Amino acid sequence: MEIKAADVMKLRHATNAGMMDCKKALQEAEGDFDKAVDIIRKRGLIVASKRADREAKEGCVLARAEGKKGVMVSLNCETDFVAKNENFVNFTHQILDCAFENMPADKEALLALTIDGRSIADHISEQTGVIGEKLELAYYGKIEAEATIAYIHPGNKLATVVGFNKDAETQVKKDVAMQAAAMAPIAVDKTDVPQNVIEHELQIGRDKAREEGKPENMLDKIAEGRLNKFYQEATLLNQTFVKDAKQSVRAYLTSVDKDLTVTSFIRFTLND
Numbered sequence: 220m221e222i223k224a225a226d227v228m229k230l231r232h233a234t235n236a237g238m239m240d241c242k243k244a245l246q247e248a249e250g251d252f253d254k255a256v257d258i259i260r261k262r263g264l265i266v267a268s269k270r271a272d273r274e275a276k277e278g279c280v281l282a283r284a285e286g287k288k289g290v291m292v293s294l295n296c297e298t299d300f301v302a303k304n305e306n307f308v309n310f311t312h313q314i315l316d317c318a319f320e321n322m323p324a325d326k327e328a329l330l331a332l333t334i335d336g337r338s339i340a341d342h343i344s345e346q347t348g349v350i351g352e353k354l355e356l357a358y359y360g361k362i363e364a365e366a367t368i369a370y371i372h373p374g375n376k377l378a379t380v381v382g383f384n385k386d387a388e389t390q391v392k393k394d395v396a397m398q399a400a401a402m403a404p405i406a407v408d409k410t411d412v413p414q415n416v417i418e419h420e421l422q423i424g425r426d427k428a429r430e431e432g433k434p435e436n437m438l439d440k441i442a443e444g445r446l447n448k449f450y451q452e453a454t455l456l457n458q459t460f461v462k463d464a465k466q467s468v469r470a471y472l473t474s475v476d477k478d479l480t481v482t483s484f485i486r487f488t489l490n491d
Contacts, residue, residue: 222246230255240349275353277302279311280487282378283319284369289380290318291369292329293358293487294343301352308375310346314339318359326359360485370396377488384482391475395455398468399484404455407481412454420449455481 222245230241233256241255248254278295279302294311301307313334323329330340337345339356347354364382370393371378379399383392406412424442433441451457456469463471472479 222250226250226252275355275357276489278357278489279308279375280358280371280378280489281308281311281315281375282369282371282380283315284367284380285319287365287367288319288322288361288363289367289369289382289485290315290322290361291358291378291380291485291487292318292356293489295355295357295489296350297352301350302375304350307346307350310342311375314356318361322361322363323359326356329359330356358487360487362483362485364482366392368392368396370400372400376490377486379484379486381481382483384480385476385478387472387475387479391472391479394460394462395468395472395481396484398458398461399455399486401461402455402458403486403488404458404484405453407454407483408456409450409454412450417446420446455484 222242226245227238227241230245230252231238244255244258245252247258275295275297277297277299278293280291280293282291283289292311292315294307294314296302296307314329317332317334317339318329321329321332323332330338330343332339334342343354343356360380362380362382364384366383366386367380368383368389369378369380377400379396381392381396381399383395405416421439421442424445425438427445428438428441429435451459451467456467456472458468460466460468460471466474469480472481
């Protein structure tokens with residue numbers, strides 16, 4: 220049967236599939252639009268299953284923060300070419316906005332949420348078939364605080380969201396978000412560093428001091444000193460402020476407002 224160009228365009232708009240794929244689906248469905256949509260979706264699931272063992276290391280990392288909440292997602296793909304595609308970026312934005320509006324508990328809950336009546340997981344499988352690459356939701360994170368800010372580094376490969384105990388000027392908040400992006404802290408303050416990380420750093424400090432020939436009875440003290448240096452490098456509030464090396468991030472914030480501090484942050488990058 221003859222397939223009209225208008226029907227092909229309608230199916231393409233509904234699925235983002237290629238023109239020839241849409242035409243073939245309509246021919247197979249004998250012009251039935253809904254059946255053609257199902258055919259394209261099923262093909263997406265087949266392609267997704269075939270590419271399940273492929274690595275998806277490229278992608279698009281986006282973040283959004285307004286008022287007292289912020290979210291971040293990373294939709295991954297196989298190639299940088301796809302990652303930069305406008306439709307792929309727009310699809311990631313849709314997932315981000317859905318996450319922001321619903322604030323799901325975790326990644327699995329986010330995948331179960333619906334956009335246009337279908338789950339995000341189904342949309343991702345469908346787009347895998349359309350694009351021909353493995354797609355996966357690699358990361359989802361959220362924070363809630365009295366004030367928040369999001370920063371997306373140019374290129375959509377790195378983003379941060381930072382929460383504060385009170386509101387401040389946008390530039391002040393952005394400075395801290397960019398600090399977190401650039402310096403990759405592992406925690407807000409030293410009290411937030413996991414105990415296993417502390418023990419690991421102390422052991423490294425002891426081993427290094429022993430290799431340097433330091434007395435056994437001095438190893439713990441030397442390790443504690445090196446741990447303090449680790450805190451200065453790895454915790455956000457204790458890091459040297461990148462815009463003013465004469466002060467820490469904590470000192471910068473208290474210079475703006477004596478009570479201002481960071482309560483939480485999330486950071487994700489595809490560059491590591």
